[in-house]
Amino acid sequence: GAVVSQHPSRVICKSGTSVKIECRSLDFQATTMFWYRQFPKQSLMLMATSNEGSKATYEQGVEKDKFLINHASLTLSTLTVTSAHPEDSSFYICSAPTIKTPEGDSPLHFGNGTRLTVT
Amino acid sequence: SQQGEEDPQALSIQEGENATMNCSYKTSINNLQWYRQNSGRGLVHLILIRSNEREKHSGRLRVTLDTSKKSSSLLITASRAADTASYFCASPARGSTLGRLYFGRGTQLTVWP
Numbered sequence: 208g209a210v211v212s213q214h215p216s217r218v219i220c221k222s223g224t225s226v227k228i229e230c231r232s233l234d235f236q237a238t239t240m241f242w243y244r245q246f247p248k249q250s251l252m253l254m255a256t257s258n259e260g261s262k263a264t265y266e267q268g269v270e271k272d273k274f275l276i277n278h279a280s281l282t283l284s285t286l287t288v289t290s291a292h293p294e295d296s297s298f299y300i301c302s303a304p305t306i307k308t309p310e311g312d313s314p315l316h317f318g319n320g321t322r323l324t325v326t
Numbered sequence: 327s328q329q330g331e332e333d334p335q336a337l338s339i340q341e342g343e344n345a346t347m348n349c350s351y352k353t354s355i356n357n358l359q360w361y362r363q364n365s366g367r368g369l370v371h372l373i374l375i376r377s378n379e380r381e382k383h384s385g386r387l388r389v390t391l392d393t394s395k396k397s398s399s400l401l402i403t404a405s406r407a408a409d410t411a412s413y414f415c416a417s418p419a420r421g422s423t424l425g426r427l428y429f430g431r432g433t434q435l436t437v438w439p
Contacts (some may be wrong), residue, residue, distance in 0.1 A: 213368070239425060241425065253426065253427070253429075302368075316371070318368050319368045
């Protein structure tokens, strides 16, 4: 089945530093990927849509200069949390659609997430 | 949440019992999807039901959809300890990029052996 690999799984960084999270589609091409953020015991919040070869589309309220997204190839999207602060500590998960059914449905395949802790 | 709400927020049952989780959503949808998340992991797609379908089965999973009430339910029959996880419903944002989903808050299911 389709596999999405996310790296690193955990990262601890100091305030003010930047952290890069990678999301790779291992056995399929993903022109679009999605980045979500999840707080403990809460839902996933869609942050942005990563588009291969063009700018990402951010959801309302998400700072694009804070969360830089690059989708330079058909198998890799990166999320960089710039000048991280403790409030950026969260679980970040990427996903990509694979199969497009005749009806236009496309379930998502998720990476295993990255636990970011900013001290 | 951005779209849906699940209830209950938490459900605790014994192995062998059935588990029912409900989801309500706000806007009209083309389909509704259910996902499972083990603690600290990514989500796994379970089942998708389209707006013109009322019920769908997959193994021990049964999903219903009532578009008039904007609600869906996920039933897990003969639950097992391995079913312990969080379960989320999700629906596509209207007119959105394919695969762009909004998720509910989730139901934390605990199945005791």
